[in-house]
Amino acid sequence: MSIKIGINGFGRIGRMVLRAGIKNPNISFVAINDLVPAENLAYLLKYDSTHGMYPGKVEADGNNIRIDGKSIECLSERDPEQLGWGEKGVDYVIESTGLFTTLEKAELHLKAGAKKVVISAPVKSKEISTFVMGVNHETYQPASDQVVSNASCTTNCLAPVVKVLLDNFGIEEGLMTTIHAVTATQPTVDGPSKKDFRGGRGGFQNIIPASTGAAKAVGLCIPEVQGKLTGMAMRVPTANVSVVDLTVRLSNATSYDAINQAMKSAADGTMKGILGYTEEDVVSSDFNGSSLSSIYDSGAGIGLSDRFFKVVSWYDNEMGYSCRLLDLIEYMDSRV
Numbered sequence: 001m002s003i004k005i006g007i008n009g010f011g012r013i014g015r016m017v018l019r020a021g022i023k024n025p026n027i028s029f030v031a032i033n034d035l036v037p038a039e040n041l042a043y044l045l046k047y048d049s050t051h052g053m054y055p056g057k058v059e060a061d062g063n064n065i066r067i068d069g070k071s072i073e074c075l076s077e078r079d080p081e082q083l084g085w086g087e088k089g090v091d092y093v094i095e096s097t098g099l100f101t102t103l104e105k106a107e108l109h110l111k112a113g114a115k116k117v118v119i120s121a122p123v124k125s126k127e128i129s130t131f132v133m134g135v136n137h138e139t140y141q142p143a144s145d146q147v148v149s150n151a152s153c154t155t156n157c158l159a160p161v162v163k164v165l166l167d168n169f170g171i172e173e174g175l176m177t178t179i180h181a182v183t184a185t186q187p188t189v190d191g192p193s194k195k196d197f198r199g200g201r202g203g204f205q206n207i208i209p210a211s212t213g214a215a216k217a218v219g220l221c222i223p224e225v226q227g228k229l230t231g232m233a234m235r236v237p238t239a240n241v242s243v244v245d246l247t248v249r250l251s252n253a254t255s256y257d258a259i260n261q262a263m264k265s266a267a268d269g270t271m272k273g274i275l276g277y278t279e280e281d282v283v284s285s286d287f288n289g290s291s292l293s294s295i296y297d298s299g300a301g302i303g304l305s306d307r308f309f310k311v312v313s314w315y316d317n318e319m320g321y322s323c324r325l326l327d328l329i330e331y332m333d334s335r336v
Contacts, residue, residue: 002025002026002027002028003026003027003028003091003092003329003330003333004028004030004088004089004090004091004092005021005027005028005029005030005090005091005092005093005094005329006029006030006031006032006033006083006085006088006090006092006093006094006109006114007029007031007032007033007093007094007096008033008034008080008083008093008094008095008096008097008100008109009033009034009095009096009097009098009099010032010033010034010036010041010044010045010096011096011097011098011184012183012184012318013096013120013318013321013322013325014032014034014094014096015044015045015048016051016318016319016321016322017094017096017120017322017325017326018032018045018067018072019045019051019054019319019322020291020319020322020323020326021326022067022068022070024326026330027326027329027330029070029072030072030073030088030089030090031072031073031074031075031083031085031088031090032065032072032073032074032075033074033075033076033077033080033083034074034075034076035076035078036076037074037076038060038061038062038063038064038065038074039060041060041065041074042058042059042060042065042066043060045058045065045067046058049239050239050240050288050318051240051288051289051318051319054067056068057069063075073088079108080100080105080108080109080112081108081111081112082112083109083112084112084113085109085112085113085114086112086113086114087113088113090113090114090115091114091115091116091333092114092115092116092117092118092329092332092333093109093114093116093117093118094118094120094325094329095109095117095118095119095120095121096120096121098121100119101119101121101122101123101124101125101149102123102124102125103125103127103128103147106119106128106147107146107147110146110147115146116145116146116147116148116329116332117146117147117148118148118149118150118325118328118329118332119147119148119149119150120150120321120325121149121150121152122149122151122152122155122213122214122217123149128147128148128149129141129145129148129149130148130149130150130151130155130217130220130221131148131149131150131151131221131328132150132151132155132156132159132160132221132293132324133156133274133293133324133327133328133331134159134160134163134270134271134273134274134275134293135159135160135163135221135222136221136222137328137331140331140332140335142332142335142336145332148328148332150321150324150325150328151214151217151220151221152212152213152214152217152321153242153315153317153318153320153321154178154180154212154214154233154242154244154315154317155214155215155217155218155221156293156294156315156320156321156324157178157242157244157293157294157313157314157315157317157320158176158178158214158215158218158231158244158246158294158313159218159221159222160266160271160274160275160293160294161244161246161263161275161294161296161311161313162174162218162222162225162229162246163222164262164263164266164271164275165248165250165259165262165311166222166224166225168254168258168259168262169250169251169252169254169258169259169262170250170251170252171224171225171228171229171248171249171250171251172228172248172249172250172251172307173228173229173248173249174215174225174228174229174246174247174248174249175215175229175230175231175246175247175248176214176215176229176230176231176232176244176245176246176247177231177232177233177234177244177245178212178214178231178232178233178234178242178243178244178245179233179234179236179242179243179245180210180212180233180234180235180236180242180317181235181236181238181239181240181241181242181284181317182203182204182235182236182237182238182239183235183317185199186199186203186208186235187200187201187202187203188202188203188204189202189205190202196210196211198210203235203237204237205237206235206237207234207235207236207237208234208235208236209232209233209234209235210232210233210234210235211232211233212231212232212233214231214233215229215230215231216229216230216231238284240288240316240317240318241284241285241287241288241290241314241315241316241317242284242314242315242317243284243297243312243313243314243315244294244312244313244314244315245310245311245312246310246311246312246313247308247309247310248308248309248310248311249307249308250307250308250309251307252307253306253307254306254307255303255306256301256302256303256309259301259303259309259311260296260298263275263277263296263298263311264277264296264298267296273291273292274292274293274294274324275292275293275294275295275296276290276292276294276295276296277295277296277298278295278296278297278298278299279298279299280299281299282297282314284314287314287315287316288316288319289316289319290314290315290316290319290320291316291319291320291323292315292316292320293315293320293321293323293324294313294314294315294320295313295314295315296311296312296313297312297313297314300312
């Protein structure tokens with residue numbers, strides 16, 4: 001039996017999730033809920049300025065989208081409680097609107113009949129467990145974790161690197177900067193912004209300092225670094241692919257070569273498929289479409305002393321994260 005998935009919110013992540021999972025025989029996409037008409041959703045899925053045209057057939061069929069002959073129902077419901085997930089046989093809902101990230105709001109999907117909800121965003125509710133594949137996913141508790149968070153794309157990049165450093169050398173403290181591609185919430189030209197005035201400036205004209213909880217959120221997945229990490233973001237005018245820059249003070253003396261070797265061992269071993277490793281002279285566009293959470297760049301980091309280092313890791317903040325959402329759902333389903 002395939003895992004039946006509903007998607008609430010068919011934006012960048014919703015569409016990438018569908019692209020990443022449509023060929024997976026273990027997954028069946030049952031329905032998409034979005035206020036945009038099916039014809040427009042089909043168009044956006046087929047033609048993507050960042051990831052290219054979908055390599056298959058996509059068309060609207062009334063209130064459905066048909067992808068390579070597979071029909072997916074399109075809903076247009078503002079209230080998740082009215083979606084009728086149970087009647088449609090939906091097992092897991094991917095909550096990717098960015099609007100229903102509290103336990104109370106996410107549970108509306110459960111009231112609609114879904115068995116589990118996976119939020120594609122970081123959460124503030126302590127009642128919701130946060131999981132990063134390859135880092136703490138094995139702590140998932142099927143009986144109690146009805147609503148879970150897949151953290152953020154940046155946390156998914158940073159956490160595997162932090163885990164390798166912690167397990168091999170110990171961590172005293174660290175500061176992270178993510179050089180992050182623009183996102184859908186940024187305006188193309190200057191405009192007002194309630195949350196942060198700088199965030200209202202033109203996304204493709206500026207490098208914009210921004211806040212992020214991604215580094216602190218690693219502590220939710222790795223309790224040993226709780227309170228030891230924080231960070232910020234620099235939004236830059238590129239369409240996709242971001243990079244984490246972690247400056248870290250280690251507990252035990254080591255060398256940069258030893259750090260590289262530890263990362264390579266993890267990428268080839270326990271974190272294969274999650275953490276990548278490269279020694280090539282790469283740039284951001286080289287990782288467009290990468291399914292990995294994090295690609296450690298051995299040639300980009302530096303060391304100042306035997307305990308003070310800067311390490312660098314790349315990530316496709318759309319596709320890599322979307323692949324982990326599906327991996328998490330498959331893992332959760334394996335624990336039923």
